[in-house]
Amino acid sequence: MTHTEKTAGQQGSGRQGSGQQKPDHRTADETAVPSPSRRSLIGWGGAGLAIGAVAAGGAVAALRTGDDSAPVAESGAAVPFHGAHQAGIATAVQDRLHFASFDVTTTDRAELIQLLKDWTAAAALMTQGHTVGDGAYGGLPEAPPDDTGEALGLKPSRLTLTVGFGPGLFEKGRFGLEGRRPEALVDLPEFPGDNLEATRSGGDLCIQACADDPQVAVHAIRNLARIGFGKIAIRWSQLGFGKTSSTTPNAQTPRNMMGFKDGTRNISGTDTAALKQHVWAAEKDGAAWMTGGSYLVARRIRMHIETWDRASLQEQEDVFGRDKGEGAPVGKAKERDEPFLKAMLPTSHVRLAHPDSNHGIRILRRGYSFTDGTDGLGRLDAGLFFLAYQKDTRQGFIPLQRGLARHDALNEYIQHVGSAHFAVPPGVRDKSDWWGRALFT
């Protein structure tokens, strides 16, 4: 058996032990459960002994608080993998991100399906703090380890793995999906000011890995890429070091690389009504296989921070329509005070992005700050990796961004350099289910 044959999905079922069956029929996908650390799973093996680390999964117990509830969990805990919706959308935003976009290189539909099954099995393990398959050292000495090992000893860290399908997957002549492309998965229009790089845009598949420990997120992406060897290639990837949005009600809004709080009125992960209205795709919204899913827009937004840093405080506050210290809207005292839009400049970001200026449009944001070295001109390559979820991008990001791209005063200091659009299928219901099953069957 070769390594590419011996993947997590094929091995996983025999390794997961009876204890791990328990969480499968939960429908709560947002409830974090305490879980033993990866460290506690490896103490039994001794030097080089082949003890399957995943057998310890029986220690994972489910805490139920109901659908769409998103309590702020302890940072080391595990977020349940199975549920009606994929975790990583309404989930309380974790601290760190590793996002990867892949080109599918295989032309074989069966191989693509097997990949999605293998990914699902590996994701179910990794999100619960387990190693993939036999683990880093539990297999045959002659075979490559099933898990690359760098997350051994680390806690589950609220890892969520969220898969998305890009437009290319539905192209005629590839995988027989040409009739299944959702209408909402449109090709994004070109917006004024866009300066998109092909090498930071698009992709057939994406994985969003969020965790409170970056090593756990990087480990997950790396192992999914490894499992896909020969079938996919990484097109681009993005590390995010600091979250810029919160989905937790009344939590402090994190600051972006401009030093401002933005997105105070983000959709809360516990607001079932708002999630239903704005985030979860419904059967009537188009493709039936997307029911319970969502549409993800990812934009790499470079900030010209050196220019921004030389702008006056007044200019900075005018641009956002907030004061810098507290984050309160113009003329108000507190961040969460309702903004009086007419008191703001017509070009201010808060005014332009507010639902009242956009026929009530709301999107769920969970973007991250990035800093990727330098740009060759002595400047930091830094900014915001914008991630937004919505039930239909045609009534979400697209009209919002049309307005912002034309009028937002912020445009002097930012530039969109990467863009991608994905259909994010519903959650994996149980162990017999897998990412995208409704699309392929």
Next chain:
Amino acid sequence: MTHTEKTAGQQGSGRQGSGQQKPDHRTADETAVPSPSRRSLIGWGGAGLAIGAVAAGGAVAALRTGDDSAPVAESGAAVPFHGAHQAGIATAVQDRLHFASFDVTTTDRAELIQLLKDWTAAAALMTQGHTVGDGAYGGLPEAPPDDTGEALGLKPSRLTLTVGFGPGLFEKGRFGLEGRRPEALVDLPEFPGDNLEATRSGGDLCIQACADDPQVAVHAIRNLARIGFGKIAIRWSQLGFGKTSSTTPNAQTPRNMMGFKDGTRNISGTDTAALKQHVWAAEKDGAAWMTGGSYLVARRIRMHIETWDRASLQEQEDVFGRDKGEGAPVGKAKERDEPFLKAMLPTSHVRLAHPDSNHGIRILRRGYSFTDGTDGLGRLDAGLFFLAYQKDTRQGFIPLQRGLARHDALNEYIQHVGSAHFAVPPGVRDKSDWWGRALFT
């Protein structure tokens, strides 16, 4: 007064308040002190009011446990800035890194000196959890804020800022330092297998920012770059998401991107005798101004992780000379058991790097894992950003690396793609002192 004139160093003295004078005469540079969060410093201002955030510095109290002691501090605490040695060397290794290398663009010695004074003042504030100067919103509305603001509300997070001077600073005709270059600051030789990129190598100045919160480290580098506007340009920078070494006695050794523990026998930050013998430059070691300093070698080591991930477990363990699960040396049970070098392959990494194979050479390692997107060939650009401190690089990294570059089995899976060498001056003694004073006066 223009912004470039109005820098932190010139403003800081009037803003620091009486409470902040207290830490100055401490000599312990390794003792972490509890400190209020940046969040607690901003609650007073209200919307747009000009309250100097740094006034709260009086709340910082010093805990003394003696020189070179490096207790594992709570992750939110502050590490004292002043001391005989710079913090960030013997300090218990923090979780995250932002490292920046700068070209000095000014040709004016006085401007360079002023920059170092300004940097020192800003670093003394930021490491204690304060904003730079007037802060993000405390200044005149017509002026740019003194602090970019994205760390407001975050804890000190054990931030350390460590400065280094590259060989270029001592070139004839630049700053009158041609007679002051330490003999130990040699041009690094070319090692077999090196594939160095100029855009990831060298530099006149460096700042190593380590913190338990990456946003705090990024904020610090960004603000130091901002303060240097017009005098310096960022040559390259590197984010490290996970530490790969520990300087804490008997702590778990973190795993690198190959999934292995490496550097179990690192020099401990509390081992005063080993630090004196191997890390701190002594007067007799050359340039008197470097007494109490150290020499830093930074190497960006790309790992071919896709190839590594397809190597068998046996091959991986043979390469390191350890088992993957526990990290024990060949034939031993526990990570910290003394290795029996002759039981290992002559090409194994542990054997080749061990002091017994290198006439007792030891270096202090505090490297970090990195993942910087993709390399254009569908592979993650990932590896180890190696950072090593020693009292004399000619008796440290250079002979060690000569052996490793020739014989190490690991070379099949790694490549050195960036390299830099810096003289790291001694610590800033007190408020009247500044980074590099002994060099320039």
